[in-house]
Amino acid sequence: MLAFAGSSFAKDKASTNKVDIDLSRMSSTMVFSMVYQMVTTPEKFVGKTVKMKGAFSSYYDDEAQRRFFGCVIKDALACCSQGLAFETAKPRKYPSEYPSEGASITIVGTFEYEREEGEIGFPIIKNAKLFR
Amino acid sequence: MLDQLFFYLDFPFVRYAIIVGTLISLCSSLLGVTLVLKRYSYIGDGLSHVAFGALAIATILKASNNMFVILPITIFVAVLLLCGGKDTRIKGDAAIAMVSAGALAIGYLLMNIFSASANVAGDVCTTLFGSMSILTLQPTDVYLCVALSIIVLITFVLFYHKIFAITFDENFARATGVNVNLFNLIIAIIIAVIIVLAMNLVGALLVSALVVFPALSAMRVFKSFFTVTVAAAVISVVCSLSGILVAILAGTPVGSTIVGMDIIAFLICYITSCIRRRV
Numbered sequence A: 001m002l003a004f005a006g007s008s009f010a011k012d013k014a015s016t017n018k019v020d021i022d023l024s025r026m027s028s029t030m031v032f033s034m035v036y037q038m039v040t041t042p043e044k045f046v047g048k049t050v051k052m053k054g055a056f057s058s059y060y061d062d063e064a065q066r067r068f069f070g071c072v073i074k075d076a077l078a079c080c081s082q083g084l085a086f087e088t089a090k091p092r093k094y095p096s097e098y099p100s101e102g103a104s105i106t107i108v109g110t111f112e113y114e115r116e117e118g119e120i121g122f123p124i125i126k127n128a129k130l131f132r
Numbered sequence B: 001m002l003d004q005l006f007f008y009l010d011f012p013f014v015r016y017a018i019i020v021g022t023l024i025s026l027c028s029s030l031l032g033v034t035l036v037l038k039r040y041s042y043i044g045d046g047l048s049h050v051a052f053g054a055l056a057i058a059t060i061l062k063a064s065n066n067m068f069v070i071l072p073i074t075i076f077v078a079v080l081l082l083c084g085g086k087d088t089r090i091k092g093d094a095a096i097a098m099v100s101a102g103a104l105a106i107g108y109l110l111m112n113i114f115s116a117s118a119n120v121a122g123d124v125c126t127t128l129f130g131s132m133s134i135l136t137l138q139p140t141d142v143y144l145c146v147a148l149s150i151i152v153l154i155t156f157v158l159f160y161h162k163i164f165a166i167t168f169d170e171n172f173a174r175a176t177g178v179n180v181n182l183f184n185l186i187i188a189i190i191i192a193v194i195i196v197l198a199m200n201l202v203g204a205l206l207v208s209a210l211v212v213f214p215a216l217s218a219m220r221v222f223k224s225f226f227t228v229t230v231a232a233a234v235i236s237v238v239c240s241l242s243g244i245l246v247a248i249l250a251g252t253p254v255g256s257t258i259v260g261m262d263i264i265a266f267l268i269c270y271i272t273s274c275i276r277r278r279v
Helices: A030-040 B003-008 B012-037 B043-061 B067-083 B092-113 B120-129 B137-157 B160-169 B170-175 B180-202 B205-223 B225-250 B254-278
Strands: A049-062 A066-074 A081-088 A105-116 A123-131
Touching: A030 A049, A030 A066, A030 A081, A030 B012, A030 B160, A049 A081, A049 B012, A049 B205, A066 B225, A081 A105, A081 B043, A105 B160, A105 B254, B003 B225, B012 B137, B012 B160, B012 B180, B012 B205, B012 B225, B043 B120, B043 B180, B043 B205, B067 B092, B067 B120, B067 B180, B092 B137, B120 B180, B160 B170, B160 B180, B160 B225, B170 B180, B180 B205, B205 B225, B205 B254, B225 B254
Parallel strands: A081 A123
Antiparallel strands: A049 A066, A049 A105, A066 A081, A105 A123
């Protein structure tokens, strides 16, 4: 609980931001389909402010030597999951300033498509505010 | 709730799902009447499992469009099953059961051995139950589906009288000069196309429901081939549309929600027929 103390963790402040795509008010079927569209056709969504509710997930990529953070949602059958990576607006220390794995989170940020030279890109929510 | 519905309808993929869902349910219900009357109700299940196996092969081959692999394989097996005739050593239901279980097993085996994804269980689950497929269609999938559906509908309308004749009595149709083998071949091809399309809507395991339920529901209430076919088409389209809308509003799996609607329609028709018989 203390780990999340800070201005960006204030409850329900997420709803006050201007949001282009609000996934948090969609049904799970729609969220899953929408995230699929965002992952497969990211160019249509770049620059839009996205709000998403899901489970917190993180993993360390040895090759990139970087820890990725994600907001993950399951489909209606709960056999598949989709997620979007996010990067917080203010750098945080891991793990102390992040939620525990699987904890319910809401993120609000700008949808971007990150591509490093010669590599396949991936969608990511940048400048994200993280809410419980 | 209406606000929410209109909000969802703003997204192109929801509109694609509604267009494709309507066309698939319309096509499947038309042929469903023929299949039920010819006692081939279970062929949808067998062919959908074949399509699942073909999908696994397409995934391994990294086909640019899975449909180009799935469709020929499913059509080939449909022709074997429906046009094999009475002289084959493995007959009707046994052949369908063998093909059904065999294709399912081979498909799952291939998906596991040559896994192209980190979540094989998820891929298999989605393909079998059609959890989201209909809501993840790209415009090219929609165009292909619309084109195939139009071909199926035109073929059915053009050959309606011939299909009617061979549905009820193949020998009589043959005696009146109908090329029964040719029309059985056409029916087999159309059925294969419908099954492959319907896999997107309800998944491989639930395709049979899309073929059988509307026909059986219509048969409870109507008696002539024409009225049963029209009623089956209406019931199927209404159930699919309401199923898709309920699924996106309530967050339930699309395929099983559509089949749930088909079951409700069947129960309504069954009760209606019971009441009519007593009056």
